[in-house]
Structure formats: structure tokens, C-alpha cells
Amino acid sequence: MQLIDKSALITGAAGGIGRAIAERYAREGARVAVADLDLAAAEATVETIRRGGGQAMALAMDVTDEAAVNAGVERMVAEWGSLDIAIANAGIQHIEPVHTLSFADWRKVMAVHLDGAFLVTSAALRQMYRQHSGCMIYMGSVHSKLASPLKAPYVAAKHGLVGLCRTVAKEGAAHGVRSNLICPGFVRTPLVDRQIPEQAKALGISEEAVIRDVMLKDTIDGEFTTLEDIAEVALHLAAFPTAALTGQSMVVSHGWYMQ
Template sequence: MQLTDKTALITGAAGGIGRAIAERYAREGARVAVADLDLAAAEATVAEIRANGGRAMALAMDVTDEAVVDAGVERIVAEWDGLDIAIANAGIQHIAPLHSLTFADWRKVLAVHLDGAFLVTSAALRQMYRQEHGGCLIYMGSVHSKLASPLKAPYVAAKHGLLGLCRTVAKEGAKHRVRANMICPGFVRTPLVERQIPEQAAALGISEEAVIRDVMLKDTVDGEFTTLEDIAELALHLAAFPSAALTGQSVVASHGWYMQ
């Protein structure tokens, strides 16, 4: 197993991509802290992991609340004596054209993605810098970290911003044996994406089938969604990579939607 006795914190891990990564990490021997705004859902994910022989704990975590994030990391360290991997995965979406987007909605999206990632980073680094072996930060970006799409201004801006944070962590963390990398998925059929389909259909005046075919997947090489398993596999590779040869990078998994 590739992550035997490693300790990982994953935010937004009660469902979707975060849950898929948590389950994969647990199968690879990691102790996984499943952090989510929805504690009941986090506990359900933990119960499933434990039922399959894994080790996990549930944390109620609003990633925009500094005290809550700090307390979550402190609990992980107290119970498991360290933190090896932290994944800033929590995210939300808001579909609206810029001219009618409210400042409150703009700030809400950026707060979860950017402020949340910063707070998780800060708390994780304070622990990882104390450890002789360092650690690993992984940020959940998007193809929208590289490209823009209409109606998604705050999401696109936030995902672009995560690139800068990731690269800065890679620079600052190197002397402490901390690596940082970013995953940039294409469209994965999570609840977040499922909600976008009717929203974009209404905003663009087209059918939901057309949103999938002509908006979401039109630039892929095969018209396929990226899968939860694809992203979990990539997250495992980044966490298990043995050296700083792989740090400060953004890895795109998008069925060829974006090629770099």
C-alpha cells in the first residue's frame, strides 16, 4: 500500500471528489480526516470507510472559519500524531453573468475556494514545518484554472488564484520538505456539476443535453466526463510521489479538453 500510516486531511470530503479521494487513500493505508460542512454526511463517509477496514474520523469544518480549521488540524495531530497530506478540495459554484452577479455571491465563492485554501494551508504548514519529514499539500483546481467560461467569473477567478497559492507554497515549503501540487479536473459528474447543467441550460436558453454535449464536453477528445476514479488515482500519485521533483505543478485530467 502506498500511503501506509500516513495521515491526510481532505476538505469537502463527504461526497463527490473529496469522498472518492478519502476512500482511495484509506484503501492505500492512510488515516483520513473527512472534513465537511455537513457533519452527518462526513460521518456517513467515515462509517463506509471503516466498514471496509479503513481508518477515518469525521470533522465538521467550515473552511472559511479560521478557528474551526485550526481546531480541526489540532484534533488530527492530537489523535494521530501528525499531518502528512492536506487537500484543499472544498468548493462551491455560482452561475450568473458578470453584469448581474452580486458582490455577495462573488465573495462567497472566493471565500470558500481561496480563503478556505489559505486557512487549510496555513494550519497544515504550521504542523508540517515541525515535522522532520515535511508533508504534501494538494489543491483542487480545475480546467478553469487554465481557461475561462461564461457565467462562472468568481469560480474561474478563484481557480486561477489557487495556482498562485500552490506555486508559492512549493517555493516556501521546499526547505521544510513540503511539496505542493494542484489537480485540474475537467467536468466530473459530481453534485456540483449536476446542478450546473439545468442552471446553464436556463441561462443559455438551450437544452440540458446541449449543455453537456456542446458546452461541457465539446472540446474533449471523446465526449466523456472525467471520473471520480480518475481524480482519486491522480491524488494518490501526487501524495505518494517520493521527492520534490514533482512540486509546484498543476496536473490536468480532462479527456483532452485542455492540453498543456
């Protein structure tokens, strides 16, 4: 097991990518704090982890609430003594063209992705700097590299995470902290499933055409990226032994974007 005696905080971990990473980390020996806006769903994820023999706790966390983020980090450190890995994964989506997009909807998406990542980073780094070690991981997207129509706030936020990740890699180096970004292609999570009918309506095409001609058009095999793919990369980044791998964005997209 690659993460024995490590403590990990994962936001948005009650379902989707966050849950897949939480379960994988637990199988690798990590103690996992499952943080989510939906406490009941977080507790269900924790119960699954515990049934499998892992260690986990559920944290009610709105990542846009500074007090909630700080309290969550303080609670897990008080119980487990360290914060070795922090993953800023919480995210939302909004499908609409720029010219009709309201400022409120723009700010809502940016708040969860960018403000949330900042607050999690700030709280995590204070602890990581005290212990002189740590690993920050951000959940970007292929949209950290490319743009798509109808997703202006999401694309802007995911691009912004690249800059935050790289800055943390520079600042954290003196404190033994690494920082990297995962950039998934389309993964069949509830977030993506909701986009399919929304894009079909906005583009005036069928849902099948959205999947074939929009989402998977530029992959090498017409396949979705899987939860297991992302969890594997997250494990690799967390377990990597040196600062040779920091400030990087790892694209996992079936060839949709190649760098």
C-alpha cells in the same frame, strides 16, 4: 499499499471528489480526516471507510472559519500524531453573468475556494514544518487554465489557487513540503449536476446541449472525467517520493485542455 502510516486531511470530503479521494487513500493505508460542513454526511463517509477496514475520523469544518480549521487540524494531530497530506478540496459554484453578479455572491465563492484554501494551508503548514515533511494538494479545475462564461468568481478563484500552490512549493521546499494542484475536467458530481439546468436556462439551450456542446465539446472522446480518475491522480501526487514533482498543475480532462 502506498500510504501506510500517513495521515491525510481532506476538506469537502463528505461527497463527490473529496469522498472518492478519502476512500482511495484509506484503501492505500492512510488515516483519513473527512472534513466537511455537513458533519452527518462526513460521518457516513467515515463509516463506509471503517467498514472497508480503513481508519478515519469526521470533522465538522467550515473552511471559511479560521477557528474551525485550526481546531480540526489540532484534533487530528492530537489523535494521529502527524499531518502528512492536506487536500484543499471544498468548493461551491455560482452561475451568473458578471454584469448581474452581486458582490455578495462573488465573495461567497471566493471565500470558500481561496480563503478556505489559505486557512487550510496555513494550519497544515504549521504542523508540516514542525515535522519537516508534508504534501499539500489543491483542487483546481480546467478553469484554473481557461475561462467559461457565467463562472467569473469560480474561474478567478481557480486561477488564484495556481498562484497559492506555486508559492507554497517555493516556501515549503526548505521544510520538506511539496505542493501540487489537480485540474479536473467536468466530473459528474452534485456540483456539476446542478450546473446543467442552470446553464441551460442561462444559455437558452437544452440540458443535453449543455453536456454535449458546452461541457464536453472540447474533450477528445465526449466523456466526463470520473471520480476514480481524480482519486488516482491524488494518490500519485501524495505518494510521489521526491521534490521533483512540486509546484505543478496536473490536468485531468480527457484532452479538454492540453498543456
